[in-house]
Amino acid sequence: MLENKSGLYAAFMAKDTRFDGRFFVGISSTGIYCRPVCRAKQPKAENCTFYHTAAEAEQAGYRPCLLCRPELAPGSSIADATANLVYRAARMLEENCGSGQSLGEISERLGCTDRHLRRVFTAEYNVSPVQYLQTCRLLLAKNLLTDTDLPVLEVAMAAGFGSLRRFNDLFKKHYYLSPTALRKRTLEEKKHNSDVTLALGYRPPYPWEEMLRFLAGRVIPGIDIVKDNTYMRTVHSVTAEGKHVYGWVRVGHRPQKNALTVTVSETLLPVLPQVLARVRHLFDLYCDPDAVYETLRVMNDIRPGLCVLGTRLPGCFNAFEMAVRAVLGQQITVKAASTLAARIVDTYGMPIQTGIEGLTRVFPSPEDILALDGPIENHFGPLGVIAARSRTIYELARAIVQGEINFDLPVQPEEEIKKLMTIRGIGSWTAQYVAMRAMEWPDAFLETDVGVKKALQPFTSKELLEMSEAWRPWRSYATTNLWNTL
Template structure:
């Protein structure tokens, strides 16, 4: 439970969206908990209790508000220079809430014991990891019940409950309402569609056009595209049982709700939590734009407008795909790198049927690359990829398959950068570029990048590094601002 009640109540009363997702308000007179932006009648201060997470509010006995819908609140952002253990654990629980994994496995991936993870997690969030996982599942299920016409059984399975009975029992116990009753109370006209459309909230402002332009400029023909203000791509994931799942997603923007609207192909329901986690990563939905701008606003002393409030750091949906893009982009233009990537996809990618023009293949996996017979340059060379880059791509694929380099939430970006640079042909620019996009590393800086140098003027690389010291730990965001300034 959070203290500083008067300050939190003032933020709640102001309905300031900058506080959305940072705390939740339990209202004793109604038994529900709300986001700080909730537009329901303002409760009295003495009826309000403040919690740092939705899980903590639910463990205190409160049910989620049907008006402001806590499941749509944006997540928390890492605000220090390296990944926080508890933050990464919470993100991993959200991402894997559809897969049954023991806490032992999670702790092992994070490099600690399960006992230590339980202790620090409970100290930070006032709930255990298991309770946090339960809330992740319940809120995802509530979102699906409210916004889709999926059957209650499909909702239970997609949210990771494993059985309908367990889902019904826990939902009734926690929310004092059956899933069917909730659907009736929140009923609205929904188009019958086998695909699933959900809203993912963010903390405003959000410069949608800028991130869409970034993705459009780097789209790979056959894999992803930007049309009519929406981003679309093919998807290939592996579920908990090792089954390969294929499909597509479409992402649009609804600024009035401070949310992205995500449509997920029905074939991806078995991996829905993982898909939504990848979308949040790709579109940087955990970002706190005010914290970033506060640190980077000094950029505008160099040139007005160099730093813009609300800029996001584009992540990635497929780490290997992004790493290959980075390698192909060495010493050539963005457009030329996209052309080479498209040739690789057309030759070695897996064809899929999407019904969407321009989405025809999934990007080849590391295993696909390793399965090619003979020297890799014999396969990629005829496509226009030089021998040195072909070997880097092969070495990256091998490192991923053998788990020598981790691009996931358990990764330590600074250590991963060092490992990447042990691969022959991978220099600082490539390693930093990969880290900032695949590992959500907020403090990468590309002092040798042509765009960065052009945006900042006539400085040496050493001088640029000295200037960028003032922008820690958000130098990745500074880099994106510099690119956008061009």
């Protein structure tokens, strides 16, 4: 893409949102780098150099623009690149930039050596994984300094810097501005706000109301709520040191900025990058809607309006929670599954204090389920869960705890789907549905789903499966489009 410099400059001049996050522009006359949607005075073409990532622009000596704020640019979809391994690595580096996780640990999770990961990562991005990680930390810190009133020390720790001195040195070296100087400039432009609120960008159009409607139909009382055009939920996470942290998150919409606002409780600062990554996953902020629509627009040949530009794939915040809901929802209504999930949460979910009405507990972890004494059906049976599904949930928890199934950006989702289907009580529909929402697998298809069949009646399941071949690799989005027509 970067070889077509005239085309990129044209996209930069047009402020085309389709390219936001797909490249960055270094401007030699100012020494800054911008997003392609930046509204600053347009530089001359000969002063522009184009980069794949913010990290590459920073390694070339550019500092981030304070107007368009490169830290708000949307990321890349997991299916955007031919080198899927590299994109998965980049996502993991973003998610774990505050945890101190080593490159060796990340490469092990990806199923390759750290030497191989360094080689392919540098070939794709023109920066090393360590350099990319450093930029992730600096941009997260810049976001926190700009949008929150957190003390500089807390900003440094939340962004993954080991010490305040190291943070100050790197910030000054790369941005020619101290953290406190940036804070003074931004505080003059905003009112005091005690909340820790950040913005996460997306590529428009974004169907905020549809996403909220989908989530509202699947809320679990005590865990999450949809209210006043926002989504709120409780959070349980574990730090790199093994400490359990609890809190809450609230997500709103800022359409004029093409961004979601994310407010987190202060207790979650030690795991802030992980929380932000989960929000991006839940609301599908990495999606490139134009790329998806380019393939799926043929659906409109079947019937006008089947595919809508901008449709997102609702992900999940807690993979085990979502998978349990999927198991509970087999052969019953969505509302009935919510009722059963609420009973499990009331009985086995840990109570927490959030100060927000309706957010009172966190969902039981796989370890919590395995720790229950006696047969699992003795615990879940009185709650209305049949014995077969109770045992399926127990086996799912066991497989997760023992590392037999990987929900976290698996290299081969099809293999994880097969593993899920070895668990008694999990069939093709459940496995594909879990892959869609928990594994961010964009190519799952639910040809036996009642909603899918209703949207495309009178076609049979076999005919639907054959028809869906033309929708690869975005069949999960095709499924969502079909649901939205009902």
